[in-house]
Amino acid sequence: MPHTVSSKTLIKATCAALVVAIVALIMFILPAEYNIDMTGAGESLGLTTLAQTNEPPSADGETLIKSGEISDNEQTIAVVVPSGRGVEYKFFMPQYAKMTYEWQTQGEALYFDLHGEPEGDTSGYFESYAITTAAKMEGSFTTPFAGSHGWYWRNNTDKEITVTLTVAGNYEVIGLKK
Numbered sequence: 246m247p248h249t250v251s252s253k254t255l256i257k258a259t260c261a262a263l264v265v266a267i268v269a270l271i272m273f274i275l276p277a278e279y280n281i282d283m284t285g286a287g288e289s290l291g292l293t294t295l296a297q298t299n300e301p302p303s304a305d306g307e308t309l310i311k312s313g314e315i316s317d318n319e320q321t322i323a324v325v326v327p328s329g330r331g332v333e334y335k336f337f338m339p340q341y342a343k344m345t346y347e348w349q350t351q352g353e354a355l356y357f358d359l360h361g362e363p364e365g366d367t368s369g370y371f372e373s374y375a376i377t378t379a380a381k382m383e384g385s386f387t388t389p390f391a392g393s394h395g396w397y398w399r400n401n402t403d404k405e406i407t408v409t410l411t412v413a414g415n416y417e418v419i420g421l422k423k
Contacts (some may be wrong), residue, residue, distance in 0.1 A: 271283055306323040319412070320418075323409055335394065338417075345411045353406045357377065358375075364393075
């Protein structure tokens with residue numbers, strides 16, 4: 246006599262398999278393959294180093310991140326955002342580089358857009374990583390492409406606001422974008 250499985254059991258098994266697949270993707274595959282570590286577990290397990298050693302080669306056969314070209318940096322920068330104006334502060338980062346950051350004002354909220362623009366692109370394309378209005382934010386991101394990455398802050402108040410930005414990662418400072 247053949248054993249049949251009910252639809253309810255099949256749906257439960259499918260959902261359980263989906264949950265396991267999502268957990269494996271977030272915890273193991275993304276950190277090991279793409280250096281995207283949302284939980285921090287990939288770094289703890291040493292999986293993010295796998296992504297760094299498996300960087301895709303450039304056209305001349307060398308890796309995109311060459312040792313000594315752009316080193317790991319950590320610094321704090323004061324950025325003044327004039328009243329009623331906006332400013333951009335940028336960093337050049339190679340593909341798959343990671344930056345951790347924390348920025349804050351003295352309590353005044355600013356509109357901001359954390360984004361990147363591909364190196365050599367002339368079309369005006371950019372990719373936003375976070376857009377909102379806040380007085381502070383902290384986090385990290387991994388660059389999907391080589392190019393300039395950073396913040397646009399817009400000050401809608403009647404007084405200038407200073408942003409204190411602390412960054413760490415693999416970058417070169419471009420600074421204020423004119």
